Amino acid sequence: MVWNSGWRLASAASNSGILGLIGAGSMYPEVLREHIQKCKQATNKPFGVNVPMLYPNIQEIMDIIVEEGVKIVFTSAGNPKTWTTWLQERGITVVHVVSSVKFALKAQEAGVDAIVAEGFEAGGHNGRDETTTLTLIPMVKEHIHIPLIAAGGIATGKAMLATMILGADGVQIGSRFVASEESSAHEAFKKMVVDAKEGDTQLTLKELAPVRLLKNEFFNQVQELYKTGPTTEQLKNLLGRARAKKGMFEGDLVEGELEIGQISGLIHDIKPVSKIVEDILSEYESAKKQHLF
Numbered sequence: 420m421v422w423n424s425g426w427r428l429a430s431a432a433s434n435s436g437i438l439g440l441i442g443a444g445s446m447y448p449e450v451l452r453e454h455i456q457k458c459k460q461a462t463n464k465p466f467g468v469n470v471p472m473l474y475p476n477i478q479e480i481m482d483i484i485v486e487e488g489v490k491i492v493f494t495s496a497g498n499p500k501t502w503t504t505w506l507q508e509r510g511i512t513v514v515h516v517v518s519s520v521k522f523a524l525k526a527q528e529a530g531v532d533a534i535v536a537e538g539f540e541a542g543g544h545n546g547r548d549e550t551t552t553l554t555l556i557p558m559v560k561e562h563i564h565i566p567l568i569a570a571g572g573i574a575t576g577k578a579m580l581a582t583m584i585l586g587a588d589g590v591q592i593g594s595r596f597v598a599s600e601e602s603s604a605h606e607a608f609k610k611m612v613v614d615a616k617e618g619d620t621q622l623t624l625k626e627l628a629p630v631r632l633l634k635n636e637f638f639n640q641v642q643e644l645y646k647t648g649p650t651t652e653q654l655k656n657l658l659g660r661a662r663a664k665k666g667m668f669e670g671d672l673v674e675g676e677l678e679i680g681q682i683s684g685l686i687h688d689i690k691p692v693s694k695i696v697e698d699i700l701s702e703y704e705s706a707k708k709q710h711l712f
């Protein structure tokens with residue numbers, strides 16, 4: 420997760436027994452190298468790197484990933500054909516993030532090792548089709564034969580179990596880890612996430628790259644601009660540069676872009692990653708006993 424998943428969050432996740440991911444999307448190549456190296460020092464468990472493929476310096480990012488010996492890459496926001504074979508030839512497992520059946524099929528065709536299917540509830544950038552996790556997972560499952568990881572709206576063991584009943588082999592969790600002690604997000608943003616209620620987020624900027632945001636002053640400015648029937652250029656101009664950094668990393672809750680999922684309405688505290696994982700897994704185990712057997 421951009422501006423959240425640095426080496427601290429990724430290594431804490433891996434040390435807790437799940438797969439931590441470093442979010443390369445908010446890092447210059449050499450910053451990514453530093454995070455990978457620190458993560459390797461902080462954990463001897465596997466971890467991966469998420470690479471949104473819409474940035475210009477992807478070759479450099481991928482070279483660093485290979486040089487540093489990272490073994491798992493999650494790609495998103497781009498064509499899975501471009502990098503999958505190149506990464507796999509270098510011994511790397513590739514997981515691609517999609518938000519629709521159509522793109523799940525494309526990813527499978529491209530030869531990825533697994534798919535993350537992310538519903539409309541999810542925080543961060545998303546698809547245009549507004550397909551919810553509850554509907555997306557079984558539909559993707561119907562069409563693909565490779566491992567399926569569910570994402571979007573999962574912050575509890577019960578939700579994890581629900582998506583697995585629907586056909587997921589695993590889950591990817593974002594928003595819950597924003598409100599963790601190890602997330603690199605600004606404390607003010609984490610607090611706003613904890614205070615968020617149902618209805619406080621919305622998917623917007625569909626003409627650019629659709630993104631789910633907390634409703635703050637910047638979000639309101641976007642909505643005001645929509646009333647005038649803006650061009651894509653006008654939307655781009657309003658968004659400007661570094662809005663996400665301003666909001667999530669620097670803590671400007673007024674002018675910043677604040678990415679979080681709908682499930683923020685169910686996140687009430689900032690906890691260490693190990694406690695988040697422990698709580699989710701114990702709830703998952705007891706829900707499984709209660710509901711299945």
Ligand SMILES: Cc1cc2nc3c(=O)[nH]c(=O)nc-3n(C[C@H](O)[C@H](O)[C@H](O)COP(=O)(O)O)c2cc1C
Pocket residue numbers: 420421423442443444445469470471494495496516537540541542543544570571572573574591592593594595597667678679680681682
């Ligand atoms: C603040 C934030 C930043 C994110 N950044 C990325 C990213 O850089 N690349 C990506 O593939 N997904 C990104 N995501 C999506 C997450 O990886 C994950 O799929 C999503 O958060 C799951 O839904 P949830 O937020 O309901 O848990 C981000 C999500 C959040 C909340």
